[in-house]
Amino acid sequence: MRVGLLGLGRIGAFHAATLAAHPWVEELVVADADAARAEEIAARLGAGVGDAFDADAVVIATPTAGHAELLLRACELGVPAFCEKPVAIGVEDTLRVLKAAGQSGTVVHIGFQRRFDAGYAAARAALRGGGLGTLHRVHLVTADPRPPAAGYVPASGGIFRDCHIHDFDILRWVTGREVETVYAAGANRGAAFFAEAGDVDTSAALLILDDGTLVTVQGSRYNGAGYDVRMELAGTMGTQVAGLDRRVPLTSAEGWQPPGEPWPDFAVRFEAAYVAEMGAFLAAARGERESPCTVDDALAALYVAEAAELSRREGRPVRMAEVTK
Numbered sequence: 001m002r003v004g005l006l007g008l009g010r011i012g013a014f015h016a017a018t019l020a021a022h023p024w025v026e027e028l029v030v031a032d033a034d035a036a037r038a039e040e041i042a043a044r045l046g047a048g049v050g051d052a053f054d055a056d057a058v059v060i061a062t063p064t065a066g067h068a069e070l071l072l073r074a075c076e077l078g079v080p081a082f083c084e085k086p087v088a089i090g091v092e093d094t095l096r097v098l099k100a101a102g103q104s105g106t107v108v109h110i111g112f113q114r115r116f117d118a119g120y121a122a123a124r125a126a127l128r129g130g131g132l133g134t135l136h137r138v139h140l141v142t143a144d145p146r147p148p149a150a151g152y153v154p155a156s157g158g159i160f161r162d163c164h165i166h167d168f169d170i171l172r173w174v175t176g177r178e179v180e181t182v183y184a185a186g187a188n189r190g191a192a193f194f195a196e197a198g199d200v201d202t203s204a205a206l207l208i209l210d211d212g213t214l215v216t217v218q219g220s221r222y223n224g225a226g227y228d229v230r231m232e233l234a235g236t237m238g239t240q241v242a243g244l245d246r247r248v249p250l251t252s253a254e255g256w257q258p259p260g261e262p263w264p265d266f267a268v269r270f271e272a273a274y275v276a277e278m279g280a281f282l283a284a285a286r287g288e289r290e291s292p293c294t295v296d297d298a299l300a301a302l303y304v305a306e307a308a309e310l311s312r313r314e315g316r317p318v319r320m321a322e323v324t325k
Contacts, residue, residue: 001025001282004052004079005059006070008032008041011084011274012061014267018278019059020045024286029055033062053079057285059278060084065155068093071108075100080107080285082278085165087298089157091325094302098295109281109291110298112169114229116276119242123233124174126240133237135175138215140167141230143223145249145264147201150193158199159186159219160308167217168304169297170231177209178300183317184308190222205308225249226262227269 003025005016012032019025028047032038035049042049052058053073060070060083068088074081075097087094087110101108114120126132142163148156156162172178186200194201201222207215226249231242247269249262263269277293284291303324311318 001056001286002027002029002054003057003059003282004029004031004050004055005061006031006052007060007062008034008037009061009063010267012059013041014271014274015059015061015278016041016045016047018275020047022279022282024282053077055079057082057282059281063155064089064157068097071097072100075104075106075108078104078106080109080281082109082111082281084111085169085298086110086157086161086302087295089155089161091299091302091306091323094295094299095325098299101295107281107284107291108295109277109284110293110295111277112166112173112293112297112301113270113273113277114166114170115173115273115293116280117242117270117273119245120170120174120231123231123240123242126238127174127233127235128176131238132233132235132240135213135233135235137232137234138171138175138213139230139232139234140164140171140215140217141219141228141243142167143218143220143228144266145223145226145262147191147194147221150191153193153199154197156199157305158309159201159203159221160184160205160312161302161305163219163221164203164205164217164308165301165305166229167219167231168308169293169301171207171215172297172300174231174233175209175213177211177213179207179215179304179307179320180210181208181317181319182206182304182307182311184217184311185315186312194221200312203312205311207304223249225251227265228263229266229269 184205
C-alpha cells in the first residue's frame with residue numbers, strides 16, 4: 001500500500017513510525033505545515049514528502065480545526081481515511097462528514113484507541129458474556145498529569161469534547177447502551193487560561209443509560225501522580241476494572257503501591273492500542289473488514305459531550321433529545 005499522512009505533531013509522528021514499520025505499507029508519504037519537520041521525519045523513516053491524498057489510504061493527524069475539510073476531501077476522492085478524534089468541534093461539520101462518507105461509500109475510521117486496548121476489550125467481553133451479571137454501575141476516570149499548553153485550550157472544544165469524548169465512546173462500546181440523560185459540572189482549580197477560554201480543568205458528570213444504569217465520569221488536567229485512565233464495571237455477580245494495572249498512578253492508604261512507574265502520558269499508556277487500531281484501519285482500507293469506528297460512532301460520542309457541556313453551563317440535567325439532530 002501507498003499511505004499518506006497529514007500532520008506530524010506528537011501523535012502524527014507516532015502514527016508515521018507505525019505505518020513505516022507495517023508490512024503492508026510499501027510507501028509512506030507525509031506532509032506537515034512545518035516543512036522542515038516533514039523532511040526530518042521523512043528522512044528518518046525512509047518516507048517521502050508530498051501529496052498525502054495521492055495514496056491508497058490517508059491518515060489525518062492535523063489540528064482539529066482542519067479535520068472536517070480534510071475528511072470531506074478524502075470522501076470526494078474516494079480515499080479511505082483515518083482521522084484522530086474528533087471529526088470536528090461541532091455537530092454541523094460532523095454531520096457534513098457523515099453525509100459525505102455515506103454518499104461516497106468511503107471508509108472513514110475515527111481514532112478512538114481505547115477500543116483496541118486489551119483491558120477495555122476484556123472488560124467488554126466479561127460484561128457481554130454475562131460474567132458480571134446485571135450491570136448496575138459504571139465509573140470512568142480520565143486524568144492528565146499536567147495541563148495542555150495555554151494556546152491549545154481555546155480551540156480544543158473544552159474538557160468534555162476534547163478529553164471525555166473518549167470516555168463517552170468507550171462507554172457505548174463496552175456496554176452496548178446509549179446515554180439518555182447527562183448532569184455535568186466543572187471547576188477551575190488551576191491556571192487562569194482554562195476559565196478565560198470558557199473551559200474547566202476539573203470535571204464530573206452523572207450519566208443515566210437507556211436501561212437505567214448509573215454512570216459517573218471524573219476528569220482532571222492536574223493529576224500530578226501520573227496519567228490515570230480507568231473504567232470500573234460493577235454488576236450483580238462481579239466488578240471488573242480496566243486500567244487497574246502495574247502502572248496505575250494510585251497509592252492505597254493501607255500501604256499498597258503499584259510495582260511499576262506511573263504512566264507518564266496517553267502515548268505511552270496506549271502505545272499498543274494505537275498500533276492495533278492502525279492495523280485495523282489498514283485492513284478496512286483494503287476491504288478486508290468493516291470500519292471498526294465510524295463517523296456514526298464519533299457523532300454519538302460528540303452528542304454526549306454536547307449534552308455534558310450544556311449541562312455544565314446551565315447547571316441542570318440535559319436529556320439527549322435536546323442536543324441530537
